[in-house]
Amino acid sequence: MRNKKVLVVDDSPTQLKLMSDPLMSRGYEIVTAMDGEEALEKVASEKPDLVVLDVIMPKKNGFRVCRDIKISPLYKDIKVILISSKDQESDKFWWERQGADLYITKPFTDQELVTGVARLLGEAV
Numbered sequence: 001m002r003n004k005k006v007l008v009v010d011d012s013p014t015q016l017k018l019m020s021d022p023l024m025s026r027g028y029e030i031v032t033a034m035d036g037e038e039a040l041e042k043v044a045s046e047k048p049d050l051v052v053l054d055v056i057m058p059k060k061n062g063f064r065v066c067r068d069i070k071i072s073p074l075y076k077d078i079k080v081i082l083i084s085s086k087d088q089e090s091d092k093f094w095w096e097r098q099g100a101d102l103y104i105t106k107p108f109t110d111q112e113l114v115t116g117v118a119r120l121l122g123e124a125v
Contacts, residue, residue, distance in 0.1 A: 004121050005029045007048040009039040009065070010083075011057045019052055019083070022110035023117060036060025040068055043075055050120055052113070055084035055095075063098045070099030079120040083108070 006028045010016045013034075020030045031046045033039040037059045043051065051069065055062035062082050069075045082095045085106040095103040102116050118125045 003027050003029045004049040004123075005031060005046060006117060007031045007033060007039065007042050007046060007051045009033045009036070009042075009051065009057070009062070010054040011035055012054075015054065019113060022114050023052075026114055026118075028117070036062065036065045039065050043069060043078065048078060050079040050081065050117060052081045052083060052117070053100075055082055055086065063094060066095075066098040066100050081113075081116055081120065 006023055008016060008019045008023070008030055010019060011034050016032055020032060024030050031042055031048060033042045035058045039051065039053065053062040053065055066080045066082060069078055069080055079101045081102045081104060082100040083104050083106060084091065087105040092103065101120050104112060104116060115125050
């Protein structure tokens with residue numbers, strides 16, 4: 001069985017590393033992107049099992065990328081985790097409207113991220 005592939009998207013190299021490292025240490029194959037447009041290109045070329053997506057990004061924000069993934073007949077089954085420092089009720093409303101499978105607020109723990117990814121991929125934590 002191949003390792004599950006996770007696309008991690010954030011415009012900050014530091015955040016990208018903070019999100020990628022704990023997933024890599026759990027054996028996930030990690031692919032990264034630095035903005036929303038690159039994220040959609042990688043979804044098409046890499047066909048990840050799950051996308052961890054920052055909300056605030058250049059070119060295309062995480063909400064739009066999530067919506068584009070979820071309305072696509074080819075990619076709608078890819079699980080999406082939105083990550084943001086925004087934690088208001090209205091933010092929660094928006095991530096639900098975009099079709100995200102999970103919403104995690106910053107700052108988050110490695111365990112919180114790994115648990116969310118494992119749960120969405122149907123794996124033991």
